[in-house]
Every structure is written in structure tokens, then in C-alpha cells.
Amino acid sequence: MTDRTNINNLKQRVLIVDDELEYCLSMKDLFEESGFSCSHSTDPDMVLDLLKSCEIDIILLDLKMPRMSGIDLLKKIRVYNSRIPVIIVSGHIDIETTVQAMQIGAMNVLKKPVRFSSMLEEISCILKPHSEVSDTLLPLVSDSPIICSHKGMLDIIYSLKKVAETNAPVLITGESGTGKELIADEIHRLSQRSDKKFVKLNCASLPESLLESELFGHKKGAFTGADKDRPGRFNTAHKGSMFLDEMGDMSLMIQAKLLRVLQDSQVTALGADEPKSVDVRIITATNKNLQQMMSDGTFREDLYYRLSVVHFELPPLRERKGDILLLAEAFREQACREYGRQIRGFDSEVENLLLSHLWPGNIRELKNCVQRSVIFCENDLISIEDLPAQYKDIPSRGWSDEYERAIDNINKELIEEALRKSQGKKTMAAELLNMDRKTLYNKMKKLNIRD
Incomplete structure (x- = not known):
């Protein structure tokens, strides 16, 4: 059963998901008396449909429900829209469940019965409109296909739109498999070139001679087997974007030609007498240590600075x-x-x-x-x-270790963000975190947070 009364007004909107109808109705009355708009559902299968039809500011979620557990529903909610804060409220709480819920992205886990005043305080803290600390910890812009709640990744994602609006070259670094191409896709999708071609090329997959021809094109007769003119990837991507993956594998000769293209916005095909102007937004990626390669003389320093006007380092x-x-x-x-x-x-x-x-x-x-x-x-x-x-033989850590680590990670992110917002002023940071200065000092020491 779902009640949608007043859910689209300007009040902050609470969704209660619990299989006990009496509990839902009593909580609904309390929330509405406190100035909130409240909806409830006793059927977990209906929750995603409700989220699609209504704007919800926060969800109170039970764990033990028929047909679908609260943990399973939490996973679906986080995949559908990871920005919506979720608080687990249940009479069946243990360390394993708490860690599991927090790892998936619950803001807190409360054991029933909960004093309504305490619940209001918790919700108000999460939904406080001017709390920059809590806002920065809400994961992900809702229309992005990138799934994450890690602060370093969130910082990158929140920067993508601003970066995409420019034509600045972007360098994406990180270990293999960290999602470099997905970030490149997002930059193109959010850019003004999104309706134009997005040409991709893996530079490690071709030998030097073929890579040169692929990038810059060739004229008929330029080399043995060149039986017709062929435009290069730069010409194909004209007015659009180009993604060069594994660009750390380019030879110095190819690097020199690429540098000239970036400097002059012109491409000279193999065997051609005249260059051709191109307008291409360049996005590159590598899992190589380019700083070390520059020191070793295998990567051009001038090209590095051309390519890394914006640099994103993806965490493993x-x-x-x-x-x-x-x-x-x-x-x-x-x-x-x-x-x-x-x-x-x-x-x-x-x-x-x-x-x-x-x-x-x-x-x-x-x-x-x-x-x-x-x-x-x-x-x-x-x-x-x-x-x-x-x-199958990977040793696993105990849930108590995971629980402690989850709590410490959350506390550390909150404190570091509060210190950043307060420009290092601990008294102000303590006020933002609703704790006294001594408690803040003790937590900073425990979590190895530098002054």
C-alpha cells in the first residue's frame, strides 16, 4: 500500500518502507505534524516505481520484509539513484548487518524502538540545506552512469561537467580496469560536441607504422599497400572528440607528430604535401607512470604538459x-x-x-x-x-574489522571536509560537525589527520 498525499509539495519528503502498516501510519502522522511530507510503502517491490514517480528526500527502510530484504532493496535503491539518503530502522540489527548496510551506502543504522526526537535530529542533520559537509558526501550526480560513493571519485565526477564545457585536453591516469574510458565517455557526453563523432584508438594495439597511418591518414602510394587515400582518425573526429587510450605506449616519433597537431591544429597525412586543419578535442589515458617516463627520456615533457591541462588520477x-x-x-x-x-x-x-x-x-x-x-x-x-x-580460497576479514573500518572512513571524510570548509579552523570545523573541540582533536589523532 502506498500513500502519495502531498508528496510533491515543497516540504522535505520522507518515504517510510516497512511491512507493518500500523507503524507506517503512526510515523506518517508524527512526520506530518513536524512539518514534513510523508509517504509510505509496505510493499518493497513498489518502492522503485514510487521513486520514479515522485521526488523523495530521504528513505527510512526496514530490514525484515516479505519477498525482499531491506539490504536487497537498499542495493536496488543505490543503483537506481545513489543520491537519496537512506536510514535503516529495524528491530533486527547486528554488526554484520550494520557493516553490510554501511558498505552499500546507508547513512545510518537505527535500532527500533527509536525516540522520534532522535530520529528527527538525525534526519534534520542529513537534510540540513546549508550543510556543505553532508552535501559533499552524497554520492553521484543522478544522471551519470558512473556508480560510486568514494570521495575521490565523486570529486572527479562533480568536475566533469565543468571540464566538459571547455575544449581543454584531458589526461586520465590510473591502473588498468579503473574506468578511464568511462570517464572519457562522460566528458564527451557532457560536452557541446556530444552530437559529433567520438573516435577511439588504443595506441598499444598497433605498431608504430600503422599507428601513424591510423592517426594522421595517408595518401595513395605513400607506402607499399597504400592503394587509396585514407583519412586518419583526426580527420574522422573533426568537430568531435578523440580518445587515445594507452598513449604512454607511443614512440617518440609519434609523440613528436602528435605534439605538432596539438600546437598547430593541422594534420599532414603520410605522402601529403599540405596539412589539413582539424578541430578535435583530445582525451588521453594511460596506466603508465608518465613522470618516470619523462625522467627516463621515453616520453616528451612538452607533450605531457599539452595533454594534461586537466589531469584525473583514478583510484584503484x-x-x-x-x-x-x-x-x-x-x-x-x-x-x-x-x-x-x-x-x-x-x-x-x-x-x-x-x-x-x-x-x-x-x-x-x-x-x-x-x-x-x-x-x-x-x-x-x-x-x-x-x-x-x-x-574460492581468498581469506576474508571479520565483520568487526569491516565495521570499524567503515566507521573510521566515514568519520575521516567528514572531518577532512569540515576542515577544508573551515580553512583549517578547528573551532569552526567542530561546530560544523556538532562536536566539541577536544573530541575533534582526539578523532584527528586516532585517524591520523594532519593539522
Whole structure:
């Protein structure tokens, strides 16, 4: 049963998801008496439809419900719209559930019965319109296909629109599988060139002679086998964008020609007498250490500074623990659609393993693991037996360790953001965090946060 009364007015909107109708109705009365607009649903299967039809500011979510657990619904909510704050409110709370909910992205976990005044205080803190600290921790612009809650990634994503509006060259670095091409796709999608071509080329996949021809084109007879004129990728991408992946693998000769194109906005095809003007936005990516390559003389310093007007360094997945289950859930749903499977999630042992693994192959490795698990899973939950063989013997950390780490990570991000907003003034930062100065000092010391 769903009540949509007044949910589209200007009041802050609370959605209560609980299978006990009496609890929903009593909480609805209390919230509306306190000036909120409130909706409720006793059917977890209806929640996503409700979110699609109405603007919701915060969700209060029960854990134990028929047909779908609160954890499973939380995963679906985070994949659908990771900006909506969710508070778990349940009479069935333990450390394992708390850690699981926080890893997926719950703002807090409250055990029933909860004093309504305490709940109001918690909600007001999360929804406070002028709280810059809490705003920066809400994950992701809602129309972005990039799933994350990691602060470093969020900083990058929030910068993409501003960067995309310019024609500045962008360099994206990071380990293999961290999502460099996805960031490049977003830059083009958000740019004024989005209706033009987006040409991609992996520079490591071609030998020098072929790469030169692919990039700059050639005239008929320029070399053996050149039986006709061929435009290069720069000409094809004219007025659009070009993504050069693994550009750290370019030879010095190709680097020199690329530098001239960037300087002059002109391309000379192999065998041609005259250059041709091109207007192309360049986005490059590499997993190589370009600073070390410049020191070694294998990458041109002048080209580096041309390409890195804007530089994004993507963190590896092992540093994005809070994103692992979000990404795994998204890949599970994608694989289920692709392979026609009905699998509703991962059991707790698998989730613990996913969080424990270091993922040297990053997001690409995680996606491959989930896809293979979906194919071989014969039940409605993916278990250890369904995982590829190399993952079955990975040692896992205890949930208590994960719980402590989750709490520490949240506290550290809040404190660092408060210090940044207060320009290092601890008294002001303490006020933003609603704690006294001594408590702030103690937490900074524990979390190794520098003054």
C-alpha cells in the first residue's frame, strides 16, 4: 500500500518502507505534524516505481520484509539513484548487518524502538540545506552512469561537467580496469560536441607504422599497400572528440607528430604535401607512470604538459571499498538481463569475500567475476561455489574489522571536509560537525589527520 498525499509539495519528503502498516501510519502522522511530507510503502517491490514517480528526500527502510530484504532493496535503491539518503530502522540489527548496510551506502543504522526526537535530529542533520559537509558526501550526480560513493571519485565526477564545457585536453591516469574510458565517455557526453563523432584508438594495439597511418591518414602510394587515400582518425573526429587510450605506449616519433597537431591544429597525412586543419578535442589515458617516463627520456615533457591541462588520477578499486558491493550489484543486474537469469543477490559470505579481495584487475576484474558467477549460479543467491576457482580460497576479514573500518572512513571524510570548509579552523570545523573541540582533536589523532 502506498500513500502519495502531498508528496510533491515543497516540504522535505520522507518515504517510510516497512511491512507493518500500523507503524507506517503512526510515523506518517508524527512526520506530518513536524512539518514534513510523508509517504509510505509496505510493499518493497513498489518502492522503485514510487521513486520514479515522485521526488523523495530521504528513505527510512526496514530490514525484515516479505519477498525482499531491506539490504536487497537498499542495493536496488543505490543503483537506481545513489543520491537519496537512506536510514535503516529495524528491530533486527547486528554488526554484520550494520557493516553490510554501511558498505552499500546507508547513512545510518537505527535500532527500533527509536525516540522520534532522535530520529528527527538525525534526519534534520542529513537534510540540513546549508550543510556543505553532508552535501559533499552524497554520492553521484543522478544522471551519470558512473556508480560510486568514494570521495575521490565523486570529486572527479562533480568536475566533469565543468571540464566538459571547455575544449581543454584531458589526461586520465590510473591502473588498468579503473574506468578511464568511462570517464572519457562522460566528458564527451557532457560536452557541446556530444552530437559529433567520438573516435577511439588504443595506441598499444598497433605498431608504430600503422599507428601513424591510423592517426594522421595517408595518401595513395605513400607506402607499399597504400592503394587509396585514407583519412586518419583526426580527420574522422573533426568537430568531435578523440580518445587515445594507452598513449604512454607511443614512440617518440609519434609523440613528436602528435605534439605538432596539438600546437598547430593541422594534420599532414603520410605522402601529403599540405596539412589539413582539424578541430578535435583530445582525451588521453594511460596506466603508465608518465613522470618516470619523462625522467627516463621515453616520453616528451612538452607533450605531457599539452595533454594534461586537466589531469584525473583514478583510484584503484581496493581504495574504493564502499563501491565494491554497489558495482557488484549493478553488474549482477546487468548480467541477469543479458543472460536471462533470475538471481536476486549475493550471500553474506560472498559479499565478505568481495570486500576482502584486493582486485588487482580493478573494476574490469570485478565485472568478469560477477558475470561468470551469474552464469554458473543455480540458486537465487550467488554463493562461494558459484565464483571462479581463483576466488574460492581468498581469506576474508571479520565483520568487526569491516565495521570499524567503515566507521573510521566515514568519520575521516567528514572531518577532512569540515576542515577544508573551515580553512583549517578547528573551532569552526567542530561546530560544523556538532562536536566539541577536544573530541575533534582526539578523532584527528586516532585517524591520523594532519593539522
